[in-house]
Amino acid sequence: MHPDHEVAVVGGGFSGIGAAIALTKAGIEEFVVIEEGDGVGGAWHWNTYPGVGVDIPSFSYQFSYEQRSDWSRTYAPGTELKAYAESLVDDYGLRPKVRLNTRITSARFDEEHDLWHLATGEGDELTARHVIGATGVLTQPKPPAIAGLEDFQGETVHTARWDHALALAGKRVAVIGTGASAVQLIPSIAPEVRALTVFQRTPIWCLPKLDKPLPGLLRSALARVPGAKWALRAVSQSYVELTFPIAAHYAGVLPLPKAGEAIARRHLRQQVQDPQLRAKLTPAYSLGCKRPSFSNAYLRAFNRANVALETTPIERVTATGVRTADGTEHPVDVLVLATGFKVFEAGNMPPFPVTGAGGGDLDGFWRENRFQAYQGVSVPGFPNFFSILGPYGYNGASYFTLIENQMRHITRCLLRARDQQATRVEVTEAANARFFDEVLSRRGNQVFFQGSCGASNSYYFDVNGDVPFRPASTLEAAWRSGHFDLDDYRFTGADRPAAALIASETASPS
16 A cells, blocks of 8 residues: 655644755655644744744754844744744745645554554545654643633633734733743733733743844854854854753753852842742742743833732632632733643643554553653654654754754654665664663753752643653764664564565655
């Protein structure tokens, strides 16, 4: 049975775009990129709330082989990231390979023919020899579990699905949540609203942001001076590496989180005048337990007369506002849910059921065996299925570095399969177990298991108390993606001669 595509890439964000570029460079041309939305860009297509932007320097938040010289700021706004995604699709001729407005509802492995059946929301089906999951993790908005939410008679919007027809000027607005999206949104809307009440369950560590407009002279130098982009990228990469991968995964050796906390406390003192307000905004957990933020405007916004911080727990949402546990009714015209995304909930990694060999369910596998994947890419029992952001794949650096590393891993597997005329590629249980044991053995040095994280309400932790970040430096992850032993995978032909099956499909290797 000849599949519709050699490779199906599910997701049209930067992971999917990076996967498509890597496949093209490897000479694998028979692929399709399937995207639920009506445009590419993933997070930067869906997230368009006021103030949205990248939270690591732009020089790192891009592919190493496609470095822009015209970012407007050190930290690019969301519109520029969206434009970058579109330009990549056009520059690499990917537009004909992208299938928009198509939601995958299930994936089932066909053991007889060594291929995947992908069902769509439109009721049709497509087949692929291999599937690359590129849907990311922070993709499905997570509404808060608050009673009465459906009773609210005003306007409700989630930051991840912003309604640009929504007028906030002169209105009473409530923001539920103080995570990364709220940190960007709150100072952006505070000047225009009549009153803004921020409902905080857990404060966030906020550090100063080295965000500056990039002058034309610098951008011109980046475009014209040989090596300038690489030099600036090296500085940016070092900063990113120091502030998360090194700080988080080597906390038992280097006390960087404590130094970061001192910087954050000083930043808070400089930004907020009221000592009681500062106390409410000071986390009771260690820096690194949950995603920190970088902003020069968030904390300062609470000095405004029209902005109030509410830390009393919410009892319920009413028809006209929000009632807190002390009985206070907060009248609201617009309710903004800055409550983040589903992460380790069932049906999110990826956001559709995956049925592997022998009828095994991927969610069920993780529920029974804990989240795990060989180098964050492959899971035993799910042949020909690869993930870019699987458990223990991401180490906290730039997602673009992750995408390049994971696609180096995946293309090595696909090219070996071609070379051996194999129709089935599956990581061995021994290799997966060895990698899982290794990442668990390193957790003693990670900040998540060093500090006091109990009060953090962090989405980093799954139901087992694990934090499926890869406990490794970026250099280590990059090296291993290109040097892992390919014999950690089995390359077979569904119990039949692989060459005969390939020959029956096509005379072309693609």
